[in-house]
Amino acid sequence: MKGIKILERLIATIPVVLGIAIIVFLFMRLTPGDPVDIMMGKAGMVTEAEIEALQREFNLNEPLHVQLFLFFKGLLAGDLGNSMARGVPVTKLIKDTLPATIELAGGALIFALIIALPIGIISAVKQNSYIDKAAMAVSFVGISMPAFWLGIVLIILFSVNLNLLPSQSRLSHMINLQHITGFYIIDSILTGNMPALINALKHLFLPSITLGASMAAIIARVMRSSMLEVLKQDYVMLARAKGLSKWMVVIKHCIKNAMMPTITVVGMQVGVLLGGNMIVESVFGWPGLGRLVVDAIFNRDYPLVQGVVMFYAIIFVLANFTVDVIYTYINPKIEL
Amino acid sequence: MLNVKNLKTIFPTDRGIVKAVDGVDFSLKHGEIVGLVGESGSGKSMTMLSILRLVPPPGRVDNGEIIFEGKNLGDASPREMMRIRGKEIAMIFQDPMTTLNPVFKIGEQIRESMRIHGLFKENEVFFRDLFKKKQKAKEYNRAIELMKEVGIPAPHLRYNDYPHQFSGGMQQRALIAIALACEPKLLLADEPTTALDVTIQAQILELLKKVNKIHRTSIILVTHDLAVAAEFCHEIAVMYAGKIVERGPVDKVIENPKHPYTKGLLASIPKITKVKKKIKAIPGNVPDLAGLDKTGCAFFDRCDEVVPRCKEVEIPMEEVRPGEFVRCIHYTSKGVRASG
Ligand SMILES: Nc1ncnc2c1ncn2[C@@H]1O[C@H](COP(=O)(O)OP(=O)(O)O)[C@@H](O)[C@H]1O
Ligand SMILES: [Mg+2]
Numbered sequence: 180m181k182g183i184k185i186l187e188r189l190i191a192t193i194p195v196v197l198g199i200a201i202i203v204f205l206f207m208r209l210t211p212g213d214p215v216d217i218m219m220g221k222a223g224m225v226t227e228a229e230i231e232a233l234q235r236e237f238n239l240n241e242p243l244h245v246q247l248f249l250f251f252k253g254l255l256a257g258d259l260g261n262s263m264a265r266g267v268p269v270t271k272l273i274k275d276t277l278p279a280t281i282e283l284a285g286g287a288l289i290f291a292l293i294i295a296l297p298i299g300i301i302s303a304v305k306q307n308s309y310i311d312k313a314a315m316a317v318s319f320v321g322i323s324m325p326a327f328w329l330g331i332v333l334i335i336l337f338s339v340n341l342n343l344l345p346s347q348s349r350l351s352h353m354i355n356l357q358h359i360t361g362f363y364i365i366d367s368i369l370t371g372n373m374p375a376l377i378n379a380l381k382h383l384f385l386p387s388i389t390l391g392a393s394m395a396a397i398i399a400r401v402m403r404s405s406m407l408e409v410l411k412q413d414y415v416m417l418a419r420a421k422g423l424s425k426w427m428v429v430i431k432h433c434i435k436n437a438m439m440p441t442i443t444v445v446g447m448q449v450g451v452l453l454g455g456n457m458i459v460e461s462v463f464g465w466p467g468l469g470r471l472v473v474d475a476i477f478n479r480d481y482p483l484v485q486g487v488v489m490f491y492a493i494i495f496v497l498a499n500f501t502v503d504v505i506y507t508y509i510n511p512k513i514e515l
Numbered sequence: 516m517l518n519v520k521n522l523k524t525i526f527p528t529d530r531g532i533v534k535a536v537d538g539v540d541f542s543l544k545h546g547e548i549v550g551l552v553g554e555s556g557s558g559k560s561m562t563m564l565s566i567l568r569l570v571p572p573p574g575r576v577d578n579g580e581i582i583f584e585g586k587n588l589g590d591a592s593p594r595e596m597m598r599i600r601g602k603e604i605a606m607i608f609q610d611p612m613t614t615l616n617p618v619f620k621i622g623e624q625i626r627e628s629m630r631i632h633g634l635f636k637e638n639e640v641f642f643r644d645l646f647k648k649k650q651k652a653k654e655y656n657r658a659i660e661l662m663k664e665v666g667i668p669a670p671h672l673r674y675n676d677y678p679h680q681f682s683g684g685m686q687q688r689a690l691i692a693i694a695l696a697c698e699p700k701l702l703l704a705d706e707p708t709t710a711l712d713v714t715i716q717a718q719i720l721e722l723l724k725k726v727n728k729i730h731r732t733s734i735i736l737v738t739h740d741l742a743v744a745a746e747f748c749h750e751i752a753v754m755y756a757g758k759i760v761e762r763g764p765v766d767k768v769i770e771n772p773k774h775p776y777t778k779g780l781l782a783s784i785p786k787i788t789k790v791k792k793k794i795k796a797i798p799g800n801v802p803d804l805a806g807l808d809k810t811g812c813a814f815f816d817r818c819d820e821v822v823p824r825c826k827e828v829e830i831p832m833e834e835v836r837p838g839e840f841v842r843c844i845h846y847t848s849k850g851v852r853a854s855g
Contacts, residue, residue: 412613413608413610413613413614414613414614414615414616414617416564416569416571416608416614417606417608417614417615417616417690417693418616418627419569419600420567420569420600420601420605420606420608421600421601421605421627421628421631421693422597422598422599422600422601422602422628422631422632423597423627423631424593424597432616432619435618436616436617436618509618510617510618511617511618511677511679512617512677512679
């Protein structure tokens with residue numbers, strides 16, 4: 180029953196994705212002026228060959244509806260065109276860099292949740308205590324701190340001064356790892372490669388903290404305020420009257436109720452983690468999607484930019500969908 | 516079994532200290548039902564929560580003794596209190612809608628207190644029954660039994676329902692089942708029928724009466740409805756602005772009320788038999804407890820028997836006849852009313 184409803188909801192996201200695709204398609208084609216000029220930028224030194232390649236790539240010589248048809252045809256076949264700078268399919272580039280980005284986003288998410296949930300919960304239970312005030316002050320700093328600055332500070336501290344952790348790339352050069360999934364943590368576990376696992380985790384450490392810091396600060400605050408709300412509820416009093424201790428009530432009766440707003444925020448932040456990590460990936464030389472886009476923009480590699488934008492949009496839609504599904508498991512009142 | 520002496524519960528607020536419960540005395544015998552009657556805001560709920568030592572902060576019990584089965588709950592450790600709550604003293608709350616946890620199944624919520632208090636804990640050999648299958652089965656069966664007892668139809672199906680799938684009356688029944696789970700000796704029923712419509716109200720009260728008869732459970736029934744208390748209780752205590760103003764056996768209080776406030780409450784009950792008699796509401800409102808740090812009777816401004824001395828002296832509780840107590844200037848030993 181629930182499975183069918185989830186499937187229905189998933190199918191319902193298809194029109195949204197189509198809408199996004201059309202917007203992405205029209206964005207470059209309906210802007211006044213010559214699409215080629217817009218795409219390449221007037222200031223660039225554009226060769227005849229490049230212009231021709233671009234016109235071929237986007238079928239610019241065809242009428243608009245034919246262009247749209249060809250665009251969708253490619254999309255359905257999983258074809259986002261070819262990168263102009265690298266000459267390989269955009270989907271291949273995305274597929275190759277995606278594991279690195281997901282691994283980093285996962286690290287950041289785990290870091291944020293491990294730090295933020297206990298802090299938010301304890302701050303709420305011990306409202307107005309010194310712990311609470313200190314935690315909220317730190318989280319305020321966390322929210323306002325720019326990622327590139329935090330990343331550089333962490334590199335100077337832990338890599339340069341203390342020489343404890345690596346600051347660039349995903350794995351040291353002398354480490355050999357057989358690539359199976361592209362996720363280094365998983366690959367090293369699958370192959371039982373202990374040195375590679377430790378090395379990959381070390382590399383993941385600083386970028387995860389940098390990327391997860393502001394998210395941790397936001398989650399801690401959201402968790403705290405929703406927990407404060409939950410602690411006022413009558414069912415908390417009932418649980419106490421049944422004979423549960425204060426902390427058991429928090430753990431058993433409150434957290435599940437307080438998770439709702441937190442999951443909303445996490446869902447939105449997952450999009451940010453996957454799409455907004457260009458800075459962190461650049462600072463830490465992390466070969467992921469973020470750096471791919473930065474390169475694409477500098478190279479005026481329009482098919483690549485368009486493909487990645489399309490991909491980001493789908494990620495956001497899926498993140499939203501996942502949050503909706505998780506809701507129904509936490510709160511029985513909510514149905515899909 | 517329960518003896519409350521000079522109970523004071525206060526809330527420090529921006530506007531001064533609120534004396535939510537201000538020197539409350541009463542006692543309760545095994546198998547007895549006492550009604551605690553008063554308008555909303557008079558401190559009834561806080562009296563109940565004080566007994567359980569669950570007054571929400573910043574509120575706290577400031578003074579007084581609560582002797583339950585010979586034990587002063589004021590001296591009990593947090594751990595001892597946890598053993599008493601739900602097992603010895605259980606509470607039924609006012610608003611069933613918000614008192615059940617929305618994210619857990621009704622049946623599981625009924626089962627919980629049995630699990631907390633180890634009602635069916637097996638003396639098991641280590642690891643023999645790691646998942647406590649036997650214990651869980653017994654708890655489940657008892658939960659089903661309880662749901663039947665409180666009148667929830669199709670308990671096997673309803674066990675897996677969530678609170679929002681229950682009607683108000685059914686939610687209140689579930690709350691009663693939760694309270695009864697460990698067969699408590701004392702039941703604190705805080706306005707158990709206020710949120711319900713009249714026919715369901717009567718059913719719930721019948722149910723509580725049955726529990727009292729069958730299990731000899733003592734009950735404190737909190738209500739703002741004197742008619743309900745009159746029909747249901749052995750003793751009645753009338754509360755006003757944190758103080759008990761009159762207390763005694765139900766027939767004495769109903770037939771011969773002494774405090775003007777009790778008289779006012781009685782006059783405001785609509786009587787079906789005497790159509791002609793006018794229903795009189797008590798004029799005015801319950802005083803703001805924050806500003807209430809003055810001597811004298813808190814009811815003076817709404818009272819039609821007021822005399823100047825009402826505001827001048829602290830009025831003690833007076834035992835006018837054995838078991839009958841009144842707190843009124845007209846009944847102090849120095850000035851017992853000739854007609855009283
Ligand atoms: N959180 C609080 N802060 C300040 N005062 C409170 C608080 N909770 C209750 N009170 C005071 O306690 C009084 C008694 O409340 P309560 O016991 O709930 O009344 P009742 O149950 O008789 O309607 C209220 O009139 C209010 O002034
Ligand atoms: Mg109340």
